[in-house]
Amino acid sequence: MQSDAMESPARDRLAVHTITTKPWGLAEAADRYAASGVSGMSVWVEAIEGMTNADVRSTLQNAGLQVPALVRGGFFCDRSDEERERRIDHNRRLIETAAEISAEMLVLVVGATPGEPLDRQRGWVRDGIEALITDANSHNVRLAIEPLHPMYAADKSCVNRMWDAREICESINDRMLGIAVDVYHTWWDPELESEIRLAGTQNTLFAFHICDWRVPTRDFLNDRGLMGDGCIDIRGIRRMVESAGFDGWNEVEIFSDEHWARDQQQFLNDIIERYADC
Amino acid sequence: MQSDAMESPARDRLAVHTITTKPWGLAEAADRYAASGVSGMSVWVEAIEGMTNADVRSTLQNAGLQVPALVRGGFFCDRSDEERERRIDHNRRLIETAAEISAEMLVLVVGATPGEPLDRQRGWVRDGIEALITDANSHNVRLAIEPLHPMYAADKSCVNRMWDAREICESINDRMLGIAVDVYHTWWDPELESEIRLAGTQNTLFAFHICDWRVPTRDFLNDRGLMGDGCIDIRGIRRMVESAGFDGWNEVEIFSDEHWARDQQQFLNDIIERYADC
Numbered sequence: 001m002q003s004d005a006m007e008s009p010a011r012d013r014l015a016v017h018t019i020t021t022k023p024w025g026l027a028e029a030a031d032r033y034a035a036s037g038v039s040g041m042s043v044w045v046e047a048i049e050g051m052t053n054a055d056v057r058s059t060l061q062n063a064g065l066q067v068p069a070l071v072r073g074g075f076f077c078d079r080s081d082e083e084r085e086r087r088i089d090h091n092r093r094l095i096e097t098a099a100e101i102s103a104e105m106l107v108l109v110v111g112a113t114p115g116e117p118l119d120r121q122r123g124w125v126r127d128g129i130e131a132l133i134t135d136a137n138s139h140n141v142r143l144a145i146e147p148l149h150p151m152y153a154a155d156k157s158c159v160n161r162m163w164d165a166r167e168i169c170e171s172i173n174d175r176m177l178g179i180a181v182d183v184y185h186t187w188w189d190p191e192l193e194s195e196i197r198l199a200g201t202q203n204t205l206f207a208f209h210i211c212d213w214r215v216p217t218r219d220f221l222n223d224r225g226l227m228g229d230g231c232i233d234i235r236g237i238r239r240m241v242e243s244a245g246f247d248g249w250n251e252v253e254i255f256s257d258e259h260w261a262r263d264q265q266q267f268l269n270d271i272i273e274r275y276a277d278c
Numbered sequence: 279m280q281s282d283a284m285e286s287p288a289r290d291r292l293a294v295h296t297i298t299t300k301p302w303g304l305a306e307a308a309d310r311y312a313a314s315g316v317s318g319m320s321v322w323v324e325a326i327e328g329m330t331n332a333d334v335r336s337t338l339q340n341a342g343l344q345v346p347a348l349v350r351g352g353f354f355c356d357r358s359d360e361e362r363e364r365r366i367d368h369n370r371r372l373i374e375t376a377a378e379i380s381a382e383m384l385v386l387v388v389g390a391t392p393g394e395p396l397d398r399q400r401g402w403v404r405d406g407i408e409a410l411i412t413d414a415n416s417h418n419v420r421l422a423i424e425p426l427h428p429m430y431a432a433d434k435s436c437v438n439r440m441w442d443a444r445e446i447c448e449s450i451n452d453r454m455l456g457i458a459v460d461v462y463h464t465w466w467d468p469e470l471e472s473e474i475r476l477a478g479t480q481n482t483l484f485a486f487h488i489c490d491w492r493v494p495t496r497d498f499l500n501d502r503g504l505m506g507d508g509c510i511d512i513r514g515i516r517r518m519v520e521s522a523g524f525d526g527w528n529e530v531e532i533f534s535d536e537h538w539a540r541d542q543q544q545f546l547n548d549i550i551e552r553y554a555d556c
Contacts, residue, residue: 114509153466188431231392
């Protein structure tokens with residue numbers, strides 16, 4: 001469902017996550033996005049495995065693409081102190097990578113360990129991010145905490161609402177730390193609008209991710225909908241973030257076995273067409 | 279994960295929902311529960327289709343079973359005024375049924391219409407429940423709003439946290455209206471403990487439903503876990519509700535294709551065994 005009386009989103013603010021067109025390698029995705037008039041590409045770690053950062057950077061530069069984000073860092077949660085340290089070190093390397101490929105930010109999916117109290121785990125997340133803040137500043141790479149839907153609370157993210165993310169941002173209080181708002185994870189939250197407004201005043205609205213929630217959703221991970229194929233009022237949420245001062249990228253991030261099985265150029269064309277109604 | 283330093287739940291407070299042992303008809307379920315020492319049976323509407331209320335009542339009485347709840351009423355959400363009225367009328371009949379089979383309460387799954395703003399829908403729910411409150415009082419049947427997990431926000435329930443349910447309870451403010459706390463839907467909520475405490479002071483803690491959250495969960499509807507097979511700290515949440523003054527039934531409500539495919543007596547034996555650790 002869409003809210004009207006609002007213009008289509010700026011075409012030059014459209015970015016697509018590489019995972020969205022997973023069957024394409026980085027070079028092909030870069031060429032296709034550029035040829036289709038997509039200005040931004042958020043790069044998943046999996047998409048650049050085996051490449052040097054210099055090669056990634058030149059591939060993207062040659063295509064004329066900007067890079068909103070390197071996706072995904074985080075995963076701070078583990079019962080072992082040593083393992084948590086290893087993960088923080090891994091995030092340090094991801095911050096370097098983000099800087100070297102000219103990504104504006106590193107998106108943090110914070111992780112979760114089944115059976116461990118979630119508030120204790122959010123403490124691990126807080127500590128992990130705090131340990132990275134100097135690196136983020138020195139490399140000029142912003143860190144964006146992405147709250148994941150509560151259906152991922154057991155094993156993927158102990159941060160499930162903007163409220164939880166804000167608590168961590170307020171605790172660390174650094175201009176390089178903010179929030180990635182994904183409509184898929186947050187649309188149901190009665191406090192979404194007030195939290196977005198608050199994030200605007202706190203300068204923590206770093207990213208806006210779009211897709212749709214299919215009814216029914218057939219799979220926990222890979223059944224996200226193309227915008228317009230589900231129940232999310234994407235335009236209404238875009239109004240919220242823009243009213244709160246957000247003027248960054250509209251990033252399309254769709255995990256979908258159904259769409260990955262399609263011709264990816266046709267899928268990309270559909271994304272661009274549907275984007276106009278977001 | 280279990281919190282220790284707390285006793286096993288009272289054996290005579292164990293109830294099982296008929297849906298848990300779906301392959302059994304009502305009469306067989308009643309006999310089996312009673313023979314296994316289960317004191318309570320929450321009765322699903324689907325389990326008594328085609329039976330008179332008098333037959334249901336005598337079946338349960340002959341087995342010596344008490345009836346915590348008739349499950350499920352609600353489903354108040356529809357864009358059509360007429361349809362919403364029809365649903366309210368249907369709930370009136372369910373309240374009568376609950377009274378006639380001696381169920382203490384009617385559980386309300388409030389419903390959701392994809393694409394309609396959730397706050398507007400919660401208004402429909404509030405109005406629907408308000409229209410039923412006189413009936414609930416005159417039949418001495420309590421109404422328990424059951425918040426469902428946010429993964430059901432699109433098409434099953436626009437009430438997804440205890441917070442949302444409390445708002446409706448406070449608005450109507452009647453001693454016959456309260457909340458059914460199901461660990462499956464609420465375990466992830468950072469405000470669960472404070473909301474349970476508040477519900478205790480407001481005398482709205484009407485029901486406590488238990489099962490577990492499997493990791494991974496393989497299906498949106500029918501993959502709930504037997505207690506102990508997932509990540510929920512059931513004993514910790516039981517401590518919360520009991521500390522808040524709850525002394526009602528511990529109701530086992532499991533939807534599971536896997537368990538429904540098993541020998542149901544063996545499954546019931548497992549439920550009873552695992553209950554001791556809840």
